[in-house]
Amino acid sequence: MRILFVDEYFPPVHSGGAEISAREIASEIGRNHEVTVFTPSHGGLVGTEEAEHFQIFRYRNRFNPTGSLLQQKMLFFLEMTKKLSEFVRVFRPDIIHAQNALSTPAVANTAEKHEMVGVAHVRDHRFECFTSRVACLSHRDATICDFARCVENPLYTLAFPYARLITRCIRRSLVKCGRAIAVSNYLKNEVLRNVPIDVRVSYDGADLEKIHRIRPPKDIYGRSYEPDSTIVYAGGFHKFKGIFELLHGFRMALRKLGHISLLIAGDGPCRRDVQELIRLYHMKENVSLLSSLPHESMISAMKASGLAIVPSLLPEAGSRVIIEALACAKPVLASDRGANAEIIGDAGMTFPPTADDIAHAILTLLNDRDKLQELSNLAKERSSAFSLKSTCTQIIQSYEDWLRR
Numbered sequence: 001m002r003i004l005f006v007d008e009y010f011p012p013v014h015s016g017g018a019e020i021s022a023r024e025i026a027s028e029i030g031r032n033h034e035v036t037v038f039t040p041s042h043g044g045l046v047g048t049e050e051a052e053h054f055q056i057f058r059y060r061n062r063f064n065p066t067g068s069l070l071q072q073k074m075l076f077f078l079e080m081t082k083k084l085s086e087f088v089r090v091f092r093p094d095i096i097h098a099q100n101a102l103s104t105p106a107v108a109n110t111a112e113k114h115e116m117v118g119v120a121h122v123r124d125h126r127f128e129c130f131t132s133r134v135a136c137l138s139h140r141d142a143t144i145c146d147f148a149r150c151v152e153n154p155l156y157t158l159a160f161p162y163a164r165l166i167t168r169c170i171r172r173s174l175v176k177c178g179r180a181i182a183v184s185n186y187l188k189n190e191v192l193r194n195v196p197i198d199v200r201v202s203y204d205g206a207d208l209e210k211i212h213r214i215r216p217p218k219d220i221y222g223r224s225y226e227p228d229s230t231i232v233y234a235g236g237f238h239k240f241k242g243i244f245e246l247l248h249g250f251r252m253a254l255r256k257l258g259h260i261s262l263l264i265a266g267d268g269p270c271r272r273d274v275q276e277l278i279r280l281y282h283m284k285e286n287v288s289l290l291s292s293l294p295h296e297s298m299i300s301a302m303k304a305s306g307l308a309i310v311p312s313l314l315p316e317a318g319s320r321v322i323i324e325a326l327a328c329a330k331p332v333l334a335s336d337r338g339a340n341a342e343i344i345g346d347a348g349m350t351f352p353p354t355a356d357d358i359a360h361a362i363l364t365l366l367n368d369r370d371k372l373q374e375l376s377n378l379a380k381e382r383s384s385a386f387s388l389k390s391t392c393t394q395i396i397q398s399y400e401d402w403l404r405r
Contacts, residue, residue, distance in 0.1 A: 001033045001399065004093035006084060008076075008102040010039040010056065017320035018123050020295055021204045022099040023051075028392040030054035038087055040080070059083045080106040088114055095119060095399050098177075101170060108176035117402050118177040122191055123204070124317040171195050179402055181395060183318030184339035190317075200398045203343070204320050205391030208383060211327040214296055216303035220263070220288065225304050228369060230261045231362065232305035232330075234298055234321050235312075237268030242311030242335060242353045244270075244277065249311075249358025251281050257366060263305060265290040265298050302328050306372060307365060310334040311353050319343060326383040331375035333361045343386075347379035 009016075011023050026035050030053030037051075041058035049056050061083070063075040084106045088096065097119045098107035104120045111118025171194060174180060180199045182188040188199045218224070231250070235241050243264075250262050264274070264287065271289075278287050290301060302308060308325035310316065315338025322343045325332050332348035334340040341350050349364070351357040365372050 001095065001396075002091070002093045003029065003033055003035045003095045003097060003399070004088070004091060005035065005037045005097050005099050006080075006103040006107050007037060007039045007099040008080070009042075009100070010037055017204070018100055021123075021320060022121075024205075024207055024388055025392055025395065026054045027052045028388050029396065033396075036091060036093075038084060057087065059087070076102065077105045081109050084110045085113060088116070094403060097121060104170060104177065105173040108173040112176055117399075118179065119399075119402070120174055120177045120180045122174075122180050122182045122187055122199075122317070124183075124187075179398075181398065184342055186315075186339035186342055187317040198402075200394070202391050202394040202398070203386050204318055204323060205386050205388040206320070206323050206327050206383075207388045208327050208386075211299055211324065214299045214303065217300050220290065220301060220304060223288070225261050225263070226259075227304065227306040228372065229257070229259050229366060230263060230305040231333075232263045232265065232302050232308050232325075233311075234265040234302065234308070234324075235310070236266050237270040237274055239270060240312065240314045241268075242313045243274060245313070245353055245355050246309060246311045246358055247274065247277050247281070247283075247287070248355035249362065250287070251283060252355060252359035253362040253366075254283065254286055256363060260286065260362070260366060262287045263290060263301055264288065265293050265301055267292040299324060299328065302330060305330065307331045307333060307348075307375075309358075309362075310340065311358055312337055312340075313353050314338075316340050323383070323386045326379045326386065329376050329380040329383070331365065331372060331379050333358075333365065345378075345382050347375055347382040 005022060005026055007019070007022055009019055011019050026037055029035055035054035037054060037056045039056065039058055040061040042064070044058065046058055046060050049058070061076060061079045063079055080103070088110055093116065095117050096107050096111050098104045099121050100123060107118045107120065174191070174195045174197055178197050180191060180197055181202050182191055182199050183202070183204050185201050188201050191197070191199050233243070233246060235243070237243055254260060275289065278284060293301065302325060308321065308330050310319055310321055310332065312335050318339050319334070322332050322334060322340065326347055332344050334344060334348065334350050335353035336350040337353065344350065349361050351361045
């Protein structure tokens, strides 16, 4: 089978959770099928390069998806669609698979034009409103207050009508594709609530064997941590990720358990505010900022902790951090938003994303070592449901079914 993955970002240009998943899926499926990833060069070299079991073709797009709103949406879409159509005439794939939101319009239009099977990979709620400057949930029922609560700059609230316009554009592209892969049952239901298409569920699987081989560090920046009293947060420094609620809640827990530590791996626009809050609360001895770590280093840091925390204010559609924490045999504390409870199962706890509830969840687990160990064992068992091989098998089965139809 000839499969063309289409992505607006692809490592090493960018390496977030979605990009890591796309790379791992391409590598695993590429063991038995011919896989090529079509992605912009973003100022780098143009042409074909070899990767592990697949190829990457980087083309030149004159417009940057993180530029102005007009460039990001309209001009970037148009340029990608034009170049993709030219590439498809030569490659002639059986499947064209959009790996993320900005790729969906190009894939939908190209698949329709060349009478091929187009698939959209729905990874988060922002597939409907994907504006890097306006990171926000923008469903049909979202309000401008929801929007304002989630943006870093209040002025971006003025873009709310534009965000709703892009929401409709992405929806039309999903309908045109007619087929989608969602990363959780929760997100599948959300998609079907808005667009009547064929949606299959395939969790963002992790390479469990690779994660098991990674060892915890002996120390981090010259300092050792006790796993039973260490929490790890891996994610962006964004308001909607709940990082400020986490810091407030950790401070409250710290007052009762003075020996606990928090590792924060990530970066983002709110970094200075996070640093200032840590300084203001006199938590430098207990909170360590690890910046954006390479993926394996982040997994290693996670193994040095006792549990992971995901305090997102907005619904998580299928958090990769949760899946990787389970693979590390770490219980997960997560907000009761979106698919978090579906992914965690019995291997952790969920809570409303407020400082009080975060503090209560931390104290509940760290004060009960037997419970912590029990959840660690459950996490290890739970992780088997999210293997990369299982994910790719489900995707190939969906491909074959769609091609037969």
